[in-house]
Amino acid sequence: MDKLQAIRFFLKLGETLSFKGTATYFGVPPSTVSRSIKALEEDLGATLVERTTRQVRLTETGEWYRSEVSSPFRALSSADEMVQAHARESAGTVRLTALPGYGEMRLFSVLDRFRAAYPRIVCDVELTDRFLDLSTGEIDIALRATADPPDYLVARRLHSHRFVMVASPDYLSRLGRPTTIAEVENHSSLGYRGPSGVYPWLAVRPTGEVITVPRKLAMITNHGRMMLQAALAGEGLAFLPIWGVSEALAAGTLEEITVQDARFVASTGPEMSLMLLYEPKKARLGKIRAMVDFLLAELSDE
Numbered sequence: 001m002d003k004l005q006a007i008r009f010f011l012k013l014g015e016t017l018s019f020k021g022t023a024t025y026f027g028v029p030p031s032t033v034s035r036s037i038k039a040l041e042e043d044l045g046a047t048l049v050e051r052t053t054r055q056v057r058l059t060e061t062g063e064w065y066r067s068e069v070s071s072p073f074r075a076l077s078s079a080d081e082m083v084q085a086h087a088r089e090s091a092g093t094v095r096l097t098a099l100p101g102y103g104e105m106r107l108f109s110v111l112d113r114f115r116a117a118y119p120r121i122v123c124d125v126e127l128t129d130r131f132l133d134l135s136t137g138e139i140d141i142a143l144r145a146t147a148d149p150p151d152y153l154v155a156r157r158l159h160s161h162r163f164v165m166v167a168s169p170d171y172l173s174r175l176g177r178p179t180t181i182a183e184v185e186n187h188s189s190l191g192y193r194g195p196s197g198v199y200p201w202l203a204v205r206p207t208g209e210v211i212t213v214p215r216k217l218a219m220i221t222n223h224g225r226m227m228l229q230a231a232l233a234g235e236g237l238a239f240l241p242i243w244g245v246s247e248a249l250a251a252g253t254l255e256e257i258t259v260q261d262a263r264f265v266a267s268t269g270p271e272m273s274l275m276l277l278y279e280p281k282k283a284r285l286g287k288i289r290a291m292v293d294f295l296l297a298e299l300s301d302e
Contacts, residue, residue, distance in 0.1 A: 002036070006037060007073065009026065009033045009040075010037055010049075010062075011069065011070060012026070013033065013056070014066045017055070017056045017057060046059075047062070048065055090121060090286045090287055091121060092120075092122070093287075094122070094141065094287050094288060095140045095141075096139075097125070097126045098125070098126075098144075099128075099129060101224025101225070102143055102243070102244075102274065103127040105243075106243060107125075110295065111125065114295075117294070118290055129194050129195050129222075141276065141277070141278045141295070142276075142277040143275070143277075143295075144275055144277060145161040145241075145275070146272055147269060149277055153279060154277070154278055155275045156277075156300070157273045157275055157276075159274040160243070161273050161274050162241070162242045163241055163266035164239070164256050164264070165238070165256065165257040166245050166249070166254040166256055167231060167236070167237050167255060168231060168232055168233070168253065169252065170234040172257075175188075178257060178259060179259055180259050181203055181259055181261055181262050183259075185216060187216065187236060188218035189201075189237045189239075190218065190231060190235065190237065191215075191217045191221075192220075192222065192239075198217070200212045201213035201264065202265050202268065203263060205262050206261070210268050215237075227240065228244060228248070239264065239266075241266075246301075276292065276296065276299075
């Protein structure tokens with residue numbers, strides 16, 4: 001027996017004195033109401049309702065029980081309504097995690113606009129390359145590069161995570177454009193340091209062979225924005241995700257570099273996408289729904 005529901009049926013029956021009227025109010029068959037109240041009486045060991053062919057009325061015990069439980073149930077209903085209203089409300093703290101480079105190059109300006117639009121939502125942002133387990137519930141929204149998002153999360157694609165080799169027009173005019181893998185080694189390169197060290201540059205030969213691209217490092221950083229600025233300033237070749245350089249490529253302040261004898265790749269696995277990830281249950285909360293919708297509208301290239 002669902003005792004709470006049975007009490008709800010009983011309280012409404014005390015108002016309507018009609019099993020049919022009570023059933024209509026809750027949208028259930030009269031037999032459901034009758035069985036629930038009968039089970040409640042058996043649970044309590046007392047008769048609450050007298051049923052005759054002509055009328056329904058509460059017993060003396062039933063009247064007393066109704067008076068005792070009415071106030072707590074009104075408080076419960078009020079609490080339910082307040083919780084539901086809070087869930088719909090765009091207020092509270094949202095914990096968000098993103099790749100450092102993505103946060104610096106794409107996310108921060110969007111969050112500035114989000115906070116202006118939703119001043120009652122506190123953004124708790126962590127930028128990290130480390131893997132964070134979203135199943136713990138501590139993270140509300142994650143922006144991650146993946147080819148295989150977990151099944152328990154909603155995954156919305158924002159951008160391609162394809163990497164491209166770039167340099168500024170000024171750099172290429174001064175030092176020339178490399179046309180083969182071997183020529184890349186003669187150029188200054190800008191390296192990115194991740195949790196496990198400086199990421200290598202990889203390339204795939206037409207034969208399918210994967211090679212590590214030789215390079216002469218002129219700078220190493222774990223800040224994507226710093227690397228982008230260095231590339232724009234003509235300090236060397238940079239290997240960056242397309243979402244980080246698309247605006248510069250469109251404006252002509254950076255140029256993509258390709259070589260004749262290989263294709264640059266970030267990894268040997270399946271092609272990844274930059275995804276917005278969140279738990280479906282959390283999307284019922286107004287604060288989460290507000291941020292998800294805002295980020296999709298502002299960030300998605302799809």
